[in-house]
Amino acid sequence: MRAIVDLDCSEGELILNKKRRDKMKANKWRKLVALVPAETGWWSEKVGDHFFTDSDELKKIIAALDLPANIFNWQVNRLSSGEKQRLGFARALINKPEALLLDEPSAALDRLTTRKMEKLIKQQAKKGVSIILVTHDENQAKRMANRIFYLKNGKLIPHKDIQSHKEKLNG
Amino acid sequence: MAEYIELSYWDLALASIFILLNGALSIAFRLGLAKKLFIVTIRMIVQLSIVAFLLKAIFAISSPFLTLIVALIMGLFAGREIWARQNKKLAGIWGYSIGAGSMMFAGFLVIIIALKTQIQPDPWWNPQFSLPLFGMILGNIMTGISLALDNLTTTLIREKRAIEALLLLGKNRQQALLPFVQGALRAGFMPIINAMAAMGIISLPGMMSGQILSGIDPVEAVKYQILILLLIGGATGLGVISATIFTALRLSDERDRLRLDRVK
The missing domain is CATH 3.40.50.300 (P-loop containing nucleotide triphosphate hydrolases)
Incomplete structure (x- = not known):
């Protein structure tokens, strides 16, 4: 920013x-x-x-x-x-x-x-x-945003992709 | 008017008794200062003796080129001193060149005008006049610039958040840095202002006392002293202002950013 x-x-x-x-x-x-x-x-x-x-x-x-x-x-x-x-x-x-x-x-x-x-x-x-x-505050993000991104290792990951990303990390 | 009284080496040796006494006291009280005191005393005597012989030689040779070289060397050493006295310095060549450059610009400008128009020795660059005057002026600009620059960089680092808050609200770098530049200028001017205010009441300046000791009429000595102080005041102001402004410009950029990454 x-x-x-x-x-x-x-x-x-x-x-x-x-x-x-x-x-x-x-x-x-x-x-x-x-x-x-x-x-x-x-x-x-x-x-x-x-x-x-x-x-x-x-x-x-x-x-x-x-x-x-x-x-x-x-x-x-x-x-x-x-x-x-x-x-x-x-x-x-x-x-x-x-x-x-x-x-x-x-x-x-x-x-x-x-x-x-x-x-x-x-x-x-x-x-x-x-x-x-x-x-x-994830809840705040959900209350406020129409698009949510997660910041992981310096990269923006769209909210909808976060589940598969988590699986990838764990897998 | 009393004559000039020449000092013998015996007189100097006698004067060192008090330093020896201090050394003895330091040993008695285990202050650990005796060795240091001994070294700086010897150092002072050696440095001044070398200067005496150098000056004698330079006066005898009396060459404009040599005089300029000596003045430049004095400036370079004073520049190094400005650089060394700062806690946080500008990275790279800037750390040295802004301080030294501003000091030499102000010093040479003022000394040349003074020699050409007020003191008017023959020839105008006569080292007997130009070098001691230049030394006095240089020493004072050096103190002013190092205080101002030290104040500026330390304050900008400390007040980073406040400065960036001003920038974020749409102020440009001149507006955001102005109060901090003013503070640095005040710090740089303080010693010469204090010195002028105390002059003659609390302190009798060394040069004036020296002239009086060598048998010169006090009124003449005071006239010289006033001239010197005016030159020192003017040169210090010029040097401090230029060094502070250039450093503030270097610590920000044309996109109105604070560039503390340029400090090391």
């Missing part, structure tokens, strides 16, 4: 809605294709400094993720890992990306908040945003 957003050097062609990565500036591409890493970075002490807007839409996302409205005045070091994860997700939505790459988006969340996050992700998908979600 780091290679898709061009944070790591990579080869090959990437096209999103007829827009080619190699014909775009990297920072423009990353606004189109947003990556939310499992652990996001913080460059300032105050939460609010990490958001370049205070639009109503952001406030709605914050509320939908069960975060308090005054969280922008908090210190980052006061945040729990679950709050950081949700804020990282909210931050990525501000640029209105056309594709979202989510690395374990709910790893630090409890069941209830996970469901709220999943609801938001589905809303994005309904809007036409392409989503790649990496998870260790």
